[in-house]
Amino acid sequence: MAEPGRPLGGGGAGGEGLGRSRGGFTSKLHLSADGRCRPLSLVVTAGQRADCTQFRSVLEKIRIPRTGPGRPRTKPDSLAAGKAYSNGPCRQYLRQRGISHTIPEKTDSQAARLRKGSRGGRPPGFDEDRYKKRNTVERAINRLKQSWAVATRYDKCGYVFLGTATAATLIIWLRT
Structure with a gap:
């Protein structure tokens, strides 16, 4: 099960992945994780960037190698967000x-749909048991933050920080 995740830190402008957000001058690390809390894809953006704007790019970076011959898998079985x-x-x-x-459906979207009556359409499907497993992405972020270099983000260039986060991801994958 893959999940696009919450950001790690804040963000910025330009190629540095740094920008102004409520937390100050920071960056965001958007990621997806599998059911075992292992990061599958990473994207670094500026702190003020919204999570939903990176949804597509995070999912398109997923590459899961096959044990035998063949191209890597790029499509998760299911997703909880x-x-x-x-x-x-x-x-x-x-x-x-x-x-x-x-x-889950936002409450304002739900209210707007109900206001429209039969023209509002039916509510999207929602599986509570599968949604309970959504915390795997938060646990993957906590695993990444165990790496001091990822948690503090002293790297000034976005590609260097992405490399640091990728190295921490490799350590997570090798340990599990």
């Missing part, structure tokens, strides 16, 4: 790729 990803473009992208998903 938070309310930040409960918008039309994210759901449409998942439908196009044929990825089953569990994303």
Whole structure:
């Protein structure tokens, strides 16, 4: 089960992946994780970037090598995500790729749908048991933060920080 994740830290402008956010001058590390809390893909952005804007790029970077011959898998079996990803473009992208998903509906979207009556359509499917497993991405972030270099983010260039996070990800994969 893959999950696009919450950001790690804050963000910025330009190629440095640094920018102004509520937390100050920081960057965000967007990621997806498998069911065993291992990061599958990483994207570094500026701190002010919204999570849902990186949804597609995070999912498109997933590459899971096969044990035998063949191209790596690029499509997760299923996906659980938070309310930040409960918008039309994210759901449409998942439908196009044929990825089953569990994303709760925002309360304002739900109220708008109910106001429209029968024209509002039916509510999106939601599996509570599968949604309970969504915390794997938070646990993957905590594993990454065990690496001091990832937690402090002293690297000034975005590609250097991405390399540091990738090295921490490799250590996580080798330990499990």
